[in-house]
Amino acid sequence: xxxxxxxxxxxxxxxxxxxxxxxxxxxGHDMGVGTLLPFVGRxxxxxxxxxxxxxxHWDGNQVWFITGGGAIFAxxxxxxxxxxxGFYWAMLAVxxxxxxxxxxxxxxxKIDNPTWRRTWDWGLFVGGAVPPLIxxxxxxxxxxxxxxxxxxxxxxxxxxxxxxxxxxxxxLCGVVSSAMISFHGAIYLAHRTQGxxxxxxxxxxxxxxxxxxxxxxxxxxxxxxxxxxxVIQSALDTAAQPNPLAKTxxxxxxxxxxNYRHYPLTLALPAVAFxxxxxxxxxxxxxxxMAAFWASALAIVGVIGTAGxxxxxxxxxxxxxxxxxxxxxxxxxxxxxxxxxxxxxxxxMPIIITYTAWAYRVMGGKVTAAYVRENSHSAY
Amino acid sequence: xxxxxxVDLSRLQFAATALYHFLFVPLTIGMVWLLVIMESxxxxxxxxxxxxxxxxWGKLFGINFALGVTTGITMEFQFGTxxxxxxxxxxxxxxxxxxxxxxxxxxxxxxxxxxxxxxWDRLSRKQHLLVTILMAVGTNLxxxxxxxxxxxxxxxxxxxxxxxxxxxxxxxxxxxxxNPDAQAKFVHTVSAGYVTGAMFxxxxxxxxxxxxxxxxxxxxxxxxxAAFGFASVCSVIVLGDESGYTVGEAQxxxxxxxxxxxxxxxxxxxxxxxxxxxxxxxxxxxxVEIPWVMGIIGTRSLSKQIPGIKxxxxxxxxxxxxxxxxxxxxxxxxxxxxxxxxxxxxxxxxADLGFGLLLKKYTVDVSQATPAMIDRAVNDTVPRVTPMFWxxxxxxxxxxxxxxxxxxxxxxxxxGTFADKPWLLRWAVYxxxxxxxxxxxxxxxxxxxxxxxxxxxxxxxHLSVSTLSVESLYGSLAGFVGFYTVLxxxxxxxxxxxxxQGPGSLGTGRYANxxxx
Numbered sequence: 001x002x003x004x005x006x007x008x009x010x011x012x013x014x015x016x017x018x019x020x021x022x023x024x025x026x027x028g029h030d031m032g033v034g035t036l037l038p039f040v041g042r043x044x045x046x047x048x049x050x051x052x053x054x055x056x057h058w059d060g061n062q063v064w065f066i067t068g069g070g071a072i073f074a075x076x077x078x079x080x081x082x083x084x085x086g087f088y089w090a091m092l093a094v095x096x097x098x099x100x101x102x103x104x105x106x107x108x109x110k111i112d113n114p115t116w117r118r119t120w121d122w123g124l125f126v127g128g129a130v131p132p133l134i135x136x137x138x139x140x141x142x143x144x145x146x147x148x149x150x151x152x153x154x155x156x157x158x159x160x161x162x163x164x165x166x167x168x169x170x171x172l173c174g175v176v177s178s179a180m181i182s183f184h185g186a187i188y189l190a191h192r193t194q195g196x197x198x199x200x201x202x203x204x205x206x207x208x209x210x211x212x213x214x215x216x217x218x219x220x221x222x223x224x225x226x227x228x229x230x231v232i233q234s235a236l237d238t239a240a241q242p243n244p245l246a247k248t249x250x251x252x253x254x255x256x257x258x259n260y261r262h263y264p265l266t267l268a269l270p271a272v273a274f275x276x277x278x279x280x281x282x283x284x285x286x287x288x289x290m291a292a293f294w295a296s297a298l299a300i301v302g303v304i305g306t307a308g309x310x311x312x313x314x315x316x317x318x319x320x321x322x323x324x325x326x327x328x329x330x331x332x333x334x335x336x337x338x339x340x341x342x343x344x345x346x347x348x349m350p351i352i353i354t355y356t357a358w359a360y361r362v363m364g365g366k367v368t369a370a371y372v373r374e375n376s377h378s379a380y
Numbered sequence: 381x382x383x384x385x386x387v388d389l390s391r392l393q394f395a396a397t398a399l400y401h402f403l404f405v406p407l408t409i410g411m412v413w414l415l416v417i418m419e420s421x422x423x424x425x426x427x428x429x430x431x432x433x434x435x436x437w438g439k440l441f442g443i444n445f446a447l448g449v450t451t452g453i454t455m456e457f458q459f460g461t462x463x464x465x466x467x468x469x470x471x472x473x474x475x476x477x478x479x480x481x482x483x484x485x486x487x488x489x490x491x492x493x494x495x496x497x498x499x500w501d502r503l504s505r506k507q508h509l510l511v512t513i514l515m516a517v518g519t520n521l522x523x524x525x526x527x528x529x530x531x532x533x534x535x536x537x538x539x540x541x542x543x544x545x546x547x548x549x550x551x552x553x554x555x556x557x558x559n560p561d562a563q564a565k566f567v568h569t570v571s572a573g574y575v576t577g578a579m580f581x582x583x584x585x586x587x588x589x590x591x592x593x594x595x596x597x598x599x600x601x602x603x604x605x606a607a608f609g610f611a612s613v614c615s616v617i618v619l620g621d622e623s624g625y626t627v628g629e630a631q632x633x634x635x636x637x638x639x640x641x642x643x644x645x646x647x648x649x650x651x652x653x654x655x656x657x658x659x660x661x662x663x664x665x666x667x668v669e670i671p672w673v674m675g676i677i678g679t680r681s682l683s684k685q686i687p688g689i690k691x692x693x694x695x696x697x698x699x700x701x702x703x704x705x706x707x708x709x710x711x712x713x714x715x716x717x718x719x720x721x722x723x724x725x726x727x728x729x730x731a732d733l734g735f736g737l738l739l740k741k742y743t744v745d746v747s748q749a750t751p752a753m754i755d756r757a758v759n760d761t762v763p764r765v766t767p768m769f770w771x772x773x774x775x776x777x778x779x780x781x782x783x784x785x786x787x788x789x790x791x792x793x794x795x796g797t798f799a800d801k802p803w804l805l806r807w808a809v810y811x812x813x814x815x816x817x818x819x820x821x822x823x824x825x826x827x828x829x830x831x832x833x834x835x836x837x838x839x840x841x842h843l844s845v846s847t848l849s850v851e852s853l854y855g856s857l858a859g860f861v862g863f864y865t866v867l868x869x870x871x872x873x874x875x876x877x878x879x880x881q882g883p884g885s886l887g888t889g890r891y892a893n894x895x896x897x
Contacts, residue, residue, distance in 0.1 A: 055494070056494030056498040059491075059493055059494055060487060060494060062490065063482055063486045070478040071482075073460065073475035077471025077472060078471075080459075080467050080475070081460055081466075081467035082464065082468075084457060085462070085847070091457060091460075092461065092856055098450075099453070099863060099867065102450045103446050103450060106442055107874060110443075110878070111877075152711070152714045153714065154468055155465055155847065156468075241542070241545050242545055243545060334542075334545075334549040334550060336550050337472050337550050340476060341480075344479070344480050344483055344484070348480075348484055349483070352488075352491075355488070355492075356487075359492075359495055362495060363494070363495070363498060377885070377887040378497065378500070378886075
């Protein structure tokens with residue numbers, strides 16, 4: 001075997017993180033654009049301009065979500081099984097919100113009727129706004145612990161409800177996530193539009209960037225002051241065959257900050273977020289919108305990285321049976337499967353990034369009202 | 381608490397969402413190659429008509445594709461939401477092809493489709509054709525990986541159970557990849573998609589011809605669809621699923637149920653053309669038999685025997701009894717992994733673990749299973765014969781009906797006289813829904829026929845579900861069906877509208893019914 005089991009488990013934690021960040025950067029910017037659509041675009045032509053900035057790309061970007069799901073299934077089957085069945089209604093809300101996107105994008109401009117088009121505008125808003133909100137809330141619940149347990153045959157039972165997910169801290173995390181995605185979408189929109197629309201996008205970026213950092217800082221303080229973390233107490237054999245029932249876990253105040261205490265370098269992650277957001281805003285205002293997009297992407301790396309580094313090695317802590325919490329060591333696939341999936345990822349990721357970049361280059365440049373009018377039958 | 385109702389509702393939801401999804405997928409798989417053909421002709425000849433054909437049929441393709449994506453999102457996550465124990469138990473094997481599908485195929489398909497629609501003026505002709513070809517390759521590779529995953533459910537090769545992790549684990553990736561079941565299914569399923577795409581273009585073109593408008597456009601489209609459809613329908617029938625039937629026990633069981641073959645006949649077995657199966661007495665009340673045919677189709681030989689249902693059940697009874705030992709030993713091992721006796725007993729019986737688990741439907745403590753419970757579990761191992769028997773015949777009848785249509789369409793297309801044959805054109809119009817019916821019935825044969833298993837011989841369906849409440853399941857089922865139905869109505873409305881308007885919807889000024897929008 002190429003790599004030992006412990007290393008593979010670590011790599012897959014990083015890779016799932018990469019996929020999550022990739023999803024937030026790529027699908028995130030078109031979701032952000034969808035969220036801003038009804039507010040930034042005042043008439044049909046403006047809205048078509050906005051939609052066409054992501055028109056050729058949203059579908060490819062959405063595959064980050066699909067592949068992320070597939071990768072969690074393949075690399076962390078117990079997490080895939082426990083989280084998605086436990087968060088049943090939250091997950092369905094994400095899926096149902098996403099239903100509006102393919103049809104919204106493709107069907108909206110096919111019929112020239114104001115009611116029809118306005119309806120799909122709000123559909124695209126729901127498809128853009130709901131998933132980031134719910135993902136943020138879900139992340140918040142990871143810090144709080146999730147009420148699930150296993151029997152001896154590893155059948156999982158979830159004993160919470162959808163409404164219990166909506167605690168104040170989790171909702172605050174939802175605000176972080178929503179603001180982050182709207183910010184990212186606004187920066188992208190500033191990159192692809194001009195004139196009045198671009199100006200409105202920049203104002204959106206100003207507001208959502210501020211809100212994002214404020215909520216991010218508030219969530220950090222709340223986590224520090226009031227939310228106990230999880231600690232593995234028993235001796236740890238990271239190379240063991242995964243069995244989530246073989247450890248003891250306790251809850252301890254301040255434990256979510258243990259990794260930051262032990263590895264101070266990880267503090268760079270939140271710092272990146274705090275630097276990258278104002279940097280992106282300044283770059284966008286000075287017209288260097290491409291650089292602004294990457295700064296905004298870096299801010300996403302910072303925020304998601306901050307959460308991941310705090311949680312490590314936990315993925316899905318259990319509030320009712322902490323010992324059954326799922327970690328990067330004991331909820332993973334076999335060594336063979338992790339190896340095969342690693343090879344597949346290393347093989348295909350560069351190819352995907354290459355043709356995605358090509359697609360953006362081919363379709364690059366500002367989208368204008370003139371473009372929409374000239375291509376009225378083929379544009380979105 | 382997992383009750384029978386939870387299992388039934390979970391199955392119903394999966395069936396509903398999969399069948400909806402499969403209203404859109406076959407058309408995508410097939411039409412994408414028709415677009416490649418049309419655009420290739422355009423690039424080779426430079427004739428504007430072929431570019432218009434690519435764009436118009438592409439427009440309809442896009443309307444369909446949107447719902448394929450919509451309903452496909454559900455499929456990627458539904459294993460986790462509704463089949464949690466399945467996901468844990470076989471995720472080590474089953475997750476990999478799904479993830480690789482995303483990486484290798486779905487990214488490609490979804491990125492290229494954006495360029496297909498929007499980059500006509502930004503790419504050279506050859507570059508755009510390359511985009512269309514990559515989109516087609518991505519679409520078909522996507523089908524390949526999904527069917528590798530599905531093939532493993534029918535014939536679980538290259539994996540072994542581990543009592544430490546309490547799940548199946550991959551031992552041989554290449555066996556999973558080159559599973560003969562998956563290969564046969566892939567060819568059969570994509571060919572069915574090609575037929576669907578061809579029928580779609582053939583029917584709508586015929587309708588234009590009957591109306592006498594956009595004649596040149598419709599004639600060229602008809603010709604391409606007739607040739608492509610004829611080749612594809614031959615592929616569906618000849619290379620079809622039949623070749624998969626000899627592989628593995630799951631397919632043997634399906635075959636016996638499909639043929640209502642209760643007894644093992646001396647080879648070569650006869651074929652029941654029609655029959656009235658009697659499940660209770662395990663015989664056919666009435667049957668029209670054709671000697672030899674079944675043996676030749678099923679085994680490709682005159683001497684190999686095909687096991688009948690009674691023989692299959694007798695074998696399964698032995699495996700269930702042996703499986704009791706496996707389940708009991710496994711439960712002891714889960715309590716104490718160092719129990720040497722339990723480990724020995726488990727190793728002895730572990731091949732029959734799945735069969736032992738069938739009894740879990742009737743008792744928590746399998747070691748206390750009564751003979752009556754064993755009888756019921758044995759009866760469960762063969763799917764109900766009547767629905768299998770008739771749905772298979774329906775699928776085959778649809779297939780041969782389309783073979784006849786495409787043969788005549790190709791014949792008169794070569795002679796160049798199809799446009800003067802209203803009966804042929806009308807036949808093509810009426811046959812529009814037939815490939816979809818055939819696909820849906822075919823899905824039923826393949827997946828209902830796998831029952832009572834999700835993974836044949838490994839994991840029973842009733843153990844595979846998530847522990848959800850009945851209320852949640854009613855809610856989500858209603859939500860999915862309601863949502864999908866609304867979207868389907870919208871899709872059909874748009875599809876009909878643009879199909880009726882025809883190539884005029886491109887707004888080029890060259891066709892009837894020019895768009896004003």
